[in-house]
Amino acid sequence: MLIHKWILKIVIQKNIIKKIMKNILDYLEEGVKNELNVSYLYAAFYYACPEDYQFWWDLSMEEVNHASLLRSGMDFCKFGDSPFEVSDKDLQELIELNIQLPCIIEEFKKNPSRKKAFEIALELENSVGEIHYQKVMTSDKNDQLIKIFKKLNKDDMDHETRIRRYMRENDI
Numbered sequence: 001m002l003i004h005k006w007i008l009k010i011v012i013q014k015n016i017i018k019k020i021m022k023n024i025l026d027y028l029e030e031g032v033k034n035e036l037n038v039s040y041l042y043a044a045f046y047y048a049c050p051e052d053y054q055f056w057w058d059l060s061m062e063e064v065n066h067a068s069l070l071r072s073g074m075d076f077c078k079f080g081d082s083p084f085e086v087s088d089k090d091l092q093e094l095i096e097l098n099i100q101l102p103c104i105i106e107e108f109k110k111n112p113s114r115k116k117a118f119e120i121a122l123e124l125e126n127s128v129g130e131i132h133y134q135k136v137m138t139s140d141k142n143d144q145l146i147k148i149f150k151k152l153n154k155d156d157m158d159h160e161t162r163i164r165r166y167m168r169e170n171d172i
């Protein structure tokens, strides 16, 4: 009887770990999609607003970089243990943002405006920062995935600061 309970406990624990790892990998996959979607959005901005071309080009390229960083994180995750947990709610929020982004891009293309581009970008960097990787910021684990998330989090905040500064300096 005791052995049965012990085996059951191991099976349950294994399933919990499997579920945690699946959520992290799904989250990373959605994260890659999200960075690429944001890169496409900024690309739509640089096509629509030639006066801000360099600014949006730089941000767009940085988002592509974020996508490849996250992709490399998926490899670390497959071979390591779980550095943190991702809830179903976290995952769902990112999935929903990824569903919305192509619509936001299409809407913008139909009615492009310089000011609107900056407003969308600000809102996005804010919300992505919130959804993203806040939970890892307090972690002191020396884990490769945690390091990647910390870098992405820092870059999100840096983007927001740069967008605000550019708007101020260019009277937008």
Ligand SMILES: [Fe+2]
Residues within 6 Å of the ligand: 035, 038, 062, 063, 066, 152, 155, 156
């Ligand atoms: Fe990013």
